[in-house]
Structures are given as structure tokens and as C-alpha cells.
Amino acid sequence: MQNERTIQFWDEYHKENESIEWISQPSEEVLIILQDYCFDASAQLKELRNLSMLEIGCGTSSLARDFWQHLVKTEENKTFRMVGTDVSSECIKSNIERDRELLSSDEASTTRTCLHYRTLDVINPSEGDTFCCEIILDKGCLDTFLFRSRNRGANKSSYNPIIQSLLDNVWKWLSDDGVYMFISPRSKLKAVRDYSGFQSIQRLALPTVSNGNLVGKTKSSGYVYVCRKNPAYVIGTTPAFAGRDKDTLPSDATTCPNCNVDFLDFRKGELIGGRGAAFWTRQWKGHCQHCKGQIRARTEISDISPFEEDKDKHRSS
Numbered sequence: 586m587q588n589e590r591t592i593q594f595w596d597e598y599h600k601e602n603e604s605i606e607w608i609s610q611p612s613e614e615v616l617i618i619l620q621d622y623c624f625d626a627s628a629q630l631k632e633l634r635n636l637s638m639l640e641i642g643c644g645t646s647s648l649a650r651d652f653w654q655h656l657v658k659t660e661e662n663k664t665f666r667m668v669g670t671d672v673s674s675e676c677i678k679s680n681i682e683r684d685r686e687l688l689s690s691d692e693a694s695t696t697r698t699c700l701h702y703r704t705l706d707v708i709n710p711s712e713g714d715t716f717c718c719e720i721i722l723d724k725g726c727l728d729t730f731l732f733r734s735r736n737r738g739a740n741k742s743s744y745n746p747i748i749q750s751l752l753d754n755v756w757k758w759l760s761d762d763g764v765y766m767f768i769s770p771r772s773k774l775k776a777v778r779d780y781s782g783f784q785s786i787q788r789l790a791l792p793t794v795s796n797g798n799l800v801g802k803t804k805s806s807g808y809v810y811v812c813r814k815n816p817a818y819v820i821g822t823t824p825a826f827a828g829r830d831k832d833t834l835p836s837d838a839t840t841c842p843n844c845n846v847d848f849l850d851f852r853k854g855e856l857i858g859g860r861g862a863a864f865w866t867r868q869w870k871g872h873c874q875h876c877k878g879q880i881r882a883r884t885e886i887s888d889i890s891p892f893e894e895d896k897d898k899h900r901s902s
Contacts, residue, residue, distance in 0.1 A: 629762035642726025670705035723767035756782035784815035
């Protein structure tokens with residue numbers, strides 16, 4: 586369970602601050618971006634009639650409610666079950682009071698359109714906190730734990746266990762075709778990039794007009810990250826962060842499933858020792874995730890982005 590002092594802090598914070606939006610406002614433009622990239626990332630979701638959604642660390646934001654309403658309005662012949670969650674019971678009380686007229690009394694329903702709020706500790710959930718969601722939303726939750734866990738006794742060669750716990754729980758709560766969409770002011774997230782539980786990651790810069798209260802001093806408009814679940818990942822067996830684990834280095838004969846280049850040719854024969862096992866493991870994983878069937882030139886290797894490139898233009902209509 587999260588530290589009691591931390592929970593008390595958030596309880597007191599939400600008593601004094603209502604309807605706070607961090608990073609971005611849930612404007613119509615942002616909701617359309619989330620909708621489009623969600624269904625673009627996983628074509629299987631387009632075919633589903635009943636979709637379950639979960640927001641972690643919802644705070645007093647209206648994102649869960651607004652995104653739920655947007656999908657209900659624009660996606661015909663589908664039902665959407667949204668559950669907004671936060672560790673703070675005061676926050677949940679505030680949201681329930683604010684959206685009381687929209688809430689459903691049938692919390693057990695999985696086949697009808699409904700909106701709920703409930704408390705949830707995303708680091709150490711209780712036995713009853715089980716979900717199977719096609720969509721998990723996050724606006725500031727992961728960022729909060731990244732800020733809290735930085736340089737606090739963690740080995741510099743590994744990520745803080747609290748980050749793995751959060752991502753592992755997200756992985757458990759996602760269906761095999763599910764997507765984890767989070768909004769962050771950070772342009773680079775190494776922990777997410779290296780996490781083995783995601784098979785692909787897309788990043789899109791948010792429109793500047795959507796700015797809310799940003800974490801830290803960055804003037805960025807923020808980014809939407811869309812992560813697809815990797816069903817082959819096994820918690821406790823598969824190394825959680827491949828890019829930080831030298832033991833996950835593939836053999837020279839390992840081939841990319843998309844372009845069939847082997848690991849040795851991908852490096853153009855370069856020895857592992859020069860840039861290190863962690864570097865090559867990370868680059869190989871990124872290549873296999875985002876490869877479109879063409880072998881990258883050697884000059885591109887040092888500039889490979891850990892995420893798919895931002896799309897030049899987003900559909901405006």
C-alpha cells in the first residue's frame with residue numbers, strides 16, 4: 586500500500602482544490618486525438634461492441650467523464666464502461682458529487698454504458714481490484730511516481746521497483762488487445778521505452794492550446810503516449826526492463842520478424858562492447874517494434890528514436 590502520509594497529503598489537497606487539470610485540458614481536440622490514436626493502435630478494438638475503460642490516478646480531473654461521454658456520442662452501436670480511480674477517497678467523493686447525475690448504480694455491469702468512480706491503490710491493489718480493460722487512461726499518475734522515485738536509493742543501473750509495480754499492474758489490467766494511453770509533459774520516458782510489457786509505443790505532441798498545469802518547469806504542451814500490450818510478457822519471469830538488462834541481449838542469429846534482418850547485420854558487424862549491451866538491446870527492441878519491413882541504414886542507428894516518430898499532421902476532421 587502507498588504510504589499513509591502520501592494518501593493523507595492527497596486527501597487534504599483534494600479537499601482544498603476542486604476540478605484541477607494537470608498537463609492538458611480535456612478539450613474536444615484532445616478527446617479526438619485520444620479516440621483516433623486508441624483505435625489506430627489496436628484495430629481489434631474497432632470490432633468490439635463492449636469496451637471497458639479505466640483511468641488511474643484520475644484526481645479531480647474530468648478526463649474520465651469527458652472521454653466517456655465523447656465516445657458514447659461518436660461511436661455508434663458500442664457500449665463503454667468507464668471507471669475513474671484514485672488512491673484518495675476525498676478525490677473520489679468529490680468526483681461522485683460532481684457527476685452524480687451521470688453515474689450508474691449498476692457497478693457490476695460489463696455490457697452497458699456506464700460511468701463509475703472508486704478508490705484504487707495502483708501500486709499495491711487489494712485482492713478485489715481486478716480489471717480486464719481495453720483502454721487504460723493516465724494523465725499525471727505515472728509522472729507523479731517517476732518524480733517521487735527519482736534518485737531515492739535506486740540503483741542507477743535499474744528502475745525504481747515502484748515504477749515496475751505500476752507498469753506491471755497496468756499490464757495485468759489490460760486485455761491482450763488493450764492499449765495504455767497516458768498524457769505526460771515529458772518528451773522521453775526511458776522506463777516506458779524499456780518496459781518489456783509493451784510491444785509498441787506511439788507518441789504525439791499535444792496542441793499548444795491544450796496546456797494546463799505542467800509538472801516541473803517545462804514549457805512543452807505535453808504528449809500523448811499510446812502503448813500496446815505485449816501478451817508474451819510474463820511478470821516475474823520475463824525481465825521487466827530489457828534495455829537495462831544485459832542478459833536479454835539477443836544472439837547474432839536472432840532475426841527481426843518484419844524485415845528478417847539478423848541482429849549481427851543490424852549492427853553492421855559492430856562489436857557489442859563499443860556501445861554496450863544495454864544500448865544494443867534497446868536499439869534492437871525498438872527496431873523490432875517499429876520496423877516497417879525495411880532495413881535501417883547504419884547512419885540511422887545512433888539516432889533511432891525509442892518511440893515512433895510523431896505524425897506530421899493529425900486528422901483535423
